[in-house]
Amino acid sequence: MAATASDFARRADSWNAGSFDFNQYMVDRAKLVNKALDEAVPQKYPDTLYESMRYSLLAGGKRVRPALCLAACELIGGDVQAALPAACAMEMIHTMSLIHDDLPSMDNDDFRRGRPTNHKVYGEDIAILSGDALLTYAFEHIARATKGVSAERVLRVIMELGRATGAEGLVAGQVVDIQSEDKEVGLDVLKYIHLHKTAALLEASVVCGAIVGGADEATIEKLRKYSRNIGLAFQVVDDILDVTQTTEQLGKTAAKDLAVNKTTYPKLLGLEKSREVAEQLINEAIQQLDGFDKVKAAPLVALAKYIGYRQN
Amino acid sequence: MAATASDFARRADSWNAGSFDFNQYMVDRAKLVNKALDEAVPQKYPDTLYESMRYSLLAGGKRVRPALCLAACELIGGDVQAALPAACAMEMIHTMSLIHDDLPSMDNDDFRRGRPTNHKVYGEDIAILSGDALLTYAFEHIARATKGVSAERVLRVIMELGRATGAEGLVAGQVVDIQSEDKEVGLDVLKYIHLHKTAALLEASVVCGAIVGGADEATIEKLRKYSRNIGLAFQVVDDILDVTQTTEQLGKTAAKDLAVNKTTYPKLLGLEKSREVAEQLINEAIQQLDGFDKVKAAPLVALAKYIGYRQN
Numbered sequence: 001m002a003a004t005a006s007d008f009a010r011r012a013d014s015w016n017a018g019s020f021d022f023n024q025y026m027v028d029r030a031k032l033v034n035k036a037l038d039e040a041v042p043q044k045y046p047d048t049l050y051e052s053m054r055y056s057l058l059a060g061g062k063r064v065r066p067a068l069c070l071a072a073c074e075l076i077g078g079d080v081q082a083a084l085p086a087a088c089a090m091e092m093i094h095t096m097s098l099i100h101d102d103l104p105s106m107d108n109d110d111f112r113r114g115r116p117t118n119h120k121v122y123g124e125d126i127a128i129l130s131g132d133a134l135l136t137y138a139f140e141h142i143a144r145a146t147k148g149v150s151a152e153r154v155l156r157v158i159m160e161l162g163r164a165t166g167a168e169g170l171v172a173g174q175v176v177d178i179q180s181e182d183k184e185v186g187l188d189v190l191k192y193i194h195l196h197k198t199a200a201l202l203e204a205s206v207v208c209g210a211i212v213g214g215a216d217e218a219t220i221e222k223l224r225k226y227s228r229n230i231g232l233a234f235q236v237v238d239d240i241l242d243v244t245q246t247t248e249q250l251g252k253t254a255a256k257d258l259a260v261n262k263t264t265y266p267k268l269l270g271l272e273k274s275r276e277v278a279e280q281l282i283n284e285a286i287q288q289l290d291g292f293d294k295v296k297a298a299p300l301v302a303l304a305k306y307i308g309y310r311q312n
Numbered sequence: 313m314a315a316t317a318s319d320f321a322r323r324a325d326s327w328n329a330g331s332f333d334f335n336q337y338m339v340d341r342a343k344l345v346n347k348a349l350d351e352a353v354p355q356k357y358p359d360t361l362y363e364s365m366r367y368s369l370l371a372g373g374k375r376v377r378p379a380l381c382l383a384a385c386e387l388i389g390g391d392v393q394a395a396l397p398a399a400c401a402m403e404m405i406h407t408m409s410l411i412h413d414d415l416p417s418m419d420n421d422d423f424r425r426g427r428p429t430n431h432k433v434y435g436e437d438i439a440i441l442s443g444d445a446l447l448t449y450a451f452e453h454i455a456r457a458t459k460g461v462s463a464e465r466v467l468r469v470i471m472e473l474g475r476a477t478g479a480e481g482l483v484a485g486q487v488v489d490i491q492s493e494d495k496e497v498g499l500d501v502l503k504y505i506h507l508h509k510t511a512a513l514l515e516a517s518v519v520c521g522a523i524v525g526g527a528d529e530a531t532i533e534k535l536r537k538y539s540r541n542i543g544l545a546f547q548v549v550d551d552i553l554d555v556t557q558t559t560e561q562l563g564k565t566a567a568k569d570l571a572v573n574k575t576t577y578p579k580l581l582g583l584e585k586s587r588e589v590a591e592q593l594i595n596e597a598i599q600q601l602d603g604f605d606k607v608k609a610a611p612l613v614a615l616a617k618y619i620g621y622r623q624n
Contacts, residue, residue: 041479049479049487100444105436124417125490128440132412132447133479139451140474143467151463155455158470162452167353167361167445175361178437 020295022302026067033066034058036084037091040141041134052122052130057095059113064234064303065090065201069209071299072223075292078213085145086157086212089138090205093165096134097201099127101174107256114251135165149212157208164204173197185263191232198238199231206300222288226300229285234307236278239264240271241312249312282308332607334614338379345378346370348396349403352453353446364434364442369407371425376546376615377402377513381521383611384535387604390525397457398469398524401450402517405477408446409513411439413486419568426563447477461524469520476516485509497575503544510550511543518612534600538612541597546619548590551576552583553624561624594620 037057044050066087073083102109102117103124109117119127139158146154163169173196180189206227210220242257243266257264265274285304289297349369355362378399385395414421414429415436421429431439451470458466475481485508492501518539522532554569555578569576577586597616601609 044479046484046487046491048491049484053479096444100440103437103440105440125415126487128412128415128417129483129487130479131444132408132477133483135444135447136451136474136478136483139448140471140478143470143474151467155463155466158455159452162448162455165444166448166452167356167365167442171441171445171448172358172361175358175438175441179358179360 020298020302022299022306025299025302026062026306029067029070030063032070032080032084033063033087033091034060036088040085040088040145041092041137048122048126049130049133052118052126053134055121056099056112056118056130057092057134059095059115061091061094061113063091064307065094065205068202068205068227068300068303069212071303072206072209072215073213075223075289075296075300076210076213076215076219077296078209079148082146082148083209083212085142086161086208087205089142089161090201090208092134092138092141093161093170094201096131096138097165097170097174099131099134103127106174106178109253109256111253112251138165146212153211153214156211160208160211161204164200168196169200169204170197173200180263182261183263187268190263190265190268194232194235195228198235199228202231202234203227222291226285226288226304229281229288230304230307233278233281233285233304236265236274236281237308237310239266240274240278241310243271245312251312278308332610332614334611334618337611337614338374338618341379341382342375344382344392344396345375345399345403346372348400352397352400352457353404353449360434360438361442361445364430364438365446367433368411368424368430368442369404369446371407371427373403373406373425375403376619377406377517379611380514380517380539380615381524383615384518384521384527384539385525386521387535387601387608387612388522388525388527388531389608390521391460394458394460395521395524397453398473398520399517401454401473402513402520404446404450404453405473405482406513408443408450409477409482409486411443411446415439418486418490421565421568423565424563450477458524465523465526468523472520472523473516476512480508481512481516482509485512492575494573495575499580502575502577502580506544506547507540510547511540514543514546515539534603538597538600538616541593541600542616542619545590545593545597545616548577548586548593549620549622551578552586552590553622555583557624563624590620 041050041053041057043054069087069090070080070083074080098112099118101107102112103119110120111117118130122130138161142154142157142161165171173193176189177193177197180193203224206223207220210223215223239257242264265277269277282304286301289300353362353365353369355366381399381402382392382395386392410424411430413419414424415431422432423429430442450473454466454469454473477483485505488501489505489509492505515536518535519532522535527535551569554576577589581589594616598613601612
């Protein structure tokens with residue numbers, strides 16, 4: 001039976017129900033992560049470079065990826081401090097990808113997180129270079145700042161993040177995305193784009209948190225399935241929001257997909273069916289958490305619901 | 313006493329004298345490195361992305377950075393195979409920096425290593441993304457492919473490479489370089505640019521080879537001094553070649569520095585004095601190798617001389 005829009009809105013409230021206060025949790029986590037990011041990338045010479053890096057890195061995103069990383073680490077019983085460098089690295093990579101994707105030669109976006117995009121403020125050259133610096137620093141920061149975790153596990157985190165970011169991950173997704181503009185593509189290509197451009201880094205966030213926390217292989221694979229599902233759902237919902245929300249609500253240009261004639265889930269499946277797909281993905285994700293302690297799993301359950309039912 | 317141009321040319325021959333055949337050594341090392349790079353970045357989907365990465369990565373550079381990395385590892389008595397992933401990573405980073413520096417919004421170069429630059433062939437979007445992918449893969453490859461070396465040492469290699477590449481290394485150098493165009497800058501700024509834009513990665517190449525080889529701290533610091541000197545000399549010589557050689561001889565646009573009114577060593581100090589500076593840097597570099605086995609040190613001595621006296 002198809003979920004209606006009002007079903008959807010009603011369920012959206014459910015992630016804040018019960019004893020776990022998701023809103024407060026996300027506020028606290030964002031504070032923790034923002035402080036760590038601010039310290040990890042302090043203002044230095046060359047001024048413009050660091051200003052540009054900090055402009056985008058500290059622009060007040062929702063910090064979903066760091067939150068997932070920290071929550072996965074805690075689910076396993078790991079120390080949140082040990083996962084903080086990896087959590088920050090996820091946000092550095094995410095920020096880099098936004099800066100580069102927004103460039104005139106790519107998506108050509110002027111507006112991001114409610115502010116002018118990096119290259120509109122600092123110029124294309126500095127935007128490319130600050131993206132490069134953030135990308136580099138993500139790996140260096142994990143290697144340098146992760147404490148209380150074996151060097152073998154830290155290397156594994158670096159491998160996981162590398163695969164998620166490069167030519168097998170989000171860069172590959174962005175390339176296929178660019179090449180699919182103004183073309184009719186099928187669900188397989190659309191899924192490839194979403195799995196690589198978005199899901200890969202959400203997956204790495206969860207899996208790296210679990211690795212830092214000391215998870216065994218079976219647990220890592222369960223959490224990989226969880227994160228791949230929410231990753232795909234994240235992008236399906238992004239497609240939905242692009243056609244249902246305003247630029248003001250999104251903090252970035254709305255109806256952008258339509259404007260550039262991009263293939264999206266709503267375009268291929270319609271809005272209601274797309275919502276069903278997102279819901280099913282989220283439900284399957286949450287099922288992966290069944291065997292875990294309910295209290296410890298609460299943040300990942302809530303994060304999955306948030307991703308499925310968010311309004312921006 | 314100032315070195316004359318003919319002194320300089322005569323000395324240039326000396327790096328090929330004696331029992332060590334430097335030309336053959338570099339040919340053999342380039343073969344080894346090219347094979348490893350070809351295997352590390354095979355052609356895959358998305359086709360254009362990998363073609364673009366391989367176009368620039370396998371464009372037949374001199375492989376100076378990998379050669380330095382492997383030679384430093386062998387100097388310490390390390391296994392050349394153990395240092396090969398780090399050596400390849402140096403070339404990946406170097407290639408990424410060339411692709412991004414050549415972009416229209418940066419140095420706007422159409423010509424590199426005797427061929428059209430990456431963005432002229434694949435477009436700016438793919439050029440930016442293949443640079444991102446190479447940058448990412450450098451770190452992943454070190455973490456994934458380095459064998460027979462402790463995880464702690466591998467992490468240290470990643471930190472060293474990260475610092476050399478990012479906002480404290482070559483990205484910083486490129487930013488200050490861009491900001492210094494069409495400006496009168498002094499020797500201190502010029503030295504900052506050269507140390508960061510060029511010397512940092514040459515330093516990382518040598519130091520990472522030494523770390524993989526198992527070098528102690530005192531040895532690492534000696535080799536750091538060696539590599540910083542040859543790194544600075546490399547760029548001083550680059551400045552000299554820009555005004556003395558043709559585009560054909562260089563395989564990239566000649567007299568580019570003059571065309572964009574860039575501050576260079578020849579402009580600040582004159583040609584002869586610049587040659588003296590390069591020679592002194594090379595001599596001081598070679599002095600760092602005094603305490604080592606002469607046969608094992610021969611490649612690093614020859615590489616230093618090559619960098620100081622090369623013609624392109």
